Amino acid sequence: xxxxxxxxxxxxxxxxxxxxxxxxxxxxxxxxxxxxxxxxxxxxxxxxxxxxxxxxxxxxxxxxxxxxxxxxxxxxxxxxxxxxxxxxxxxxxxxxxxxxx
Amino acid sequence: xxxxxxxxxxxxxxxxxxxxxxxxxxxxxxxxxxxxxxxxxxxxxxxxxxxxxxxxxxxxxxxxxxxxxxxxxxxxxxxxxxxxxxxxxxxxxxxxxxxxxxxxxxxxxxxxxxxxxxxxxxxxxxxxxxxxxxxxxxxxxxxxxxxxxxxxxxxxxxxxxxxxxxxxxxxxxxxxxxxxxxxxxxxxxxxxxxxxxxxxxxxxx
Ligand SMILES: [Zn+2]
Numbered sequence: 001x002x003x004x005x006x007x008x009x010x011x012x013x014x015x016x017x018x019x020x021x022x023x024x025x026x027x028x029x030x031x032x033x034x035x036x037x038x039x040x041x042x043x044x045x046x047x048x049x050x051x052x053x054x055x056x057x058x059x060x061x062x063x064x065x066x067x068x069x070x071x072x073x074x075x076x077x078x079x080x081x082x083x084x085x086x087x088x089x090x091x092x093x094x095x096x097x098x099x100x101x
Numbered sequence: 102x103x104x105x106x107x108x109x110x111x112x113x114x115x116x117x118x119x120x121x122x123x124x125x126x127x128x129x130x131x132x133x134x135x136x137x138x139x140x141x142x143x144x145x146x147x148x149x150x151x152x153x154x155x156x157x158x159x160x161x162x163x164x165x166x167x168x169x170x171x172x173x174x175x176x177x178x179x180x181x182x183x184x185x186x187x188x189x190x191x192x193x194x195x196x197x198x199x200x201x202x203x204x205x206x207x208x209x210x211x212x213x214x215x216x217x218x219x220x221x222x223x224x225x226x227x228x229x230x231x232x233x234x235x236x237x238x239x240x241x242x243x244x245x246x247x248x249x250x251x252x253x254x255x256x257x258x259x260x261x262x263x264x265x266x267x268x269x270x271x272x273x274x275x276x277x278x279x280x281x282x283x284x285x286x287x288x289x290x291x292x293x294x295x296x297x298x299x300x301x302x303x304x305x306x
Contacts, residue, residue, distance in 0.1 A: 014216030024217025075243030084139030
């Protein structure tokens with residue numbers, strides 16, 4: 001594979017992905033969510049993992065996709081701007097008064 | 102470690118508080134509001150990104166909670182029940198201000214060549230999430246990027262990946278099919294991955 005450009009690799013992949021049990025990256029893309037939820041039936045899971053084994057682009061893509069989920073989860077939950085903090089006193093009063101009324 | 106004795110005292114205490122709250126006891130109402138308003142406001146702000154609207158969502162949520170407290174089934178967790186109510190009130194405000202309208206996300210989605218092969222830029226550096234998150238301001242930057250997603254996708258990503266609601270719950274809240282929620286979540290994640298690439302590629306904040 002050394003010395004081949006990504007474009008040349010894609011041409012080879014384009015032929016390879018037509019073989020039995022092979023799927024294209026575009027089909028692989030549609031299976032990602034179910035794969036990560038462990039929702040794929042065994043045959044589809046096998047086909048998914050086979051593609052992953054031979055396709056570097058999809059390996060890198062999936063790695064970044066997973067990392068991105070982790071970043072949004074941890075970053076989104078930790079963002080200090082939205083951490084429980086001081087609640088405006090007038091909001092508390094408004095809620096308590098509204099109940100009394 | 103809490104022994105069985107301690108456990109029953111705690112739940113008896115909680116039941117007493119709930120009873121006082123249901124009866125409209127003022128001191129108990131205020132204590133309850135102070136105890137929960139912080140996280141409720143944080144949640145509403147995450148969803149609405151608008152302080153005034155978040156205040157409204159929290160007020161509406163409390164009104165809803167007090168109204169339905171007698172129907173609250175004590176076998177489920179109080180906080181989980183309240184969490185759903187805040188989310189629903191925030192969504193209601195978003196609908197009212199037409200923030201959930203359909204917007205395209207295509208330009209952030211992955212691209213493929215004519216034979217279905219993925220076209221991806223090569224990674225020179227790949228930083229693990231841990232490394233990215235070690236930088237101060239990383240969380241703020243991530244939130245900022247999440248906030249650039251089209252609203253109809255952002256909200257699905259928030260509810261599923263950040264608020265950790267189930268596909269079923271999100272489908273019901275947004276009046277979408279579960280299949281549709283899954284498609285949207287995947288696209289939102291793919292788009293966010295694209296937006297986070299500079300960060301994962303080692304670019305300084
Ligand atoms: Zn591939």
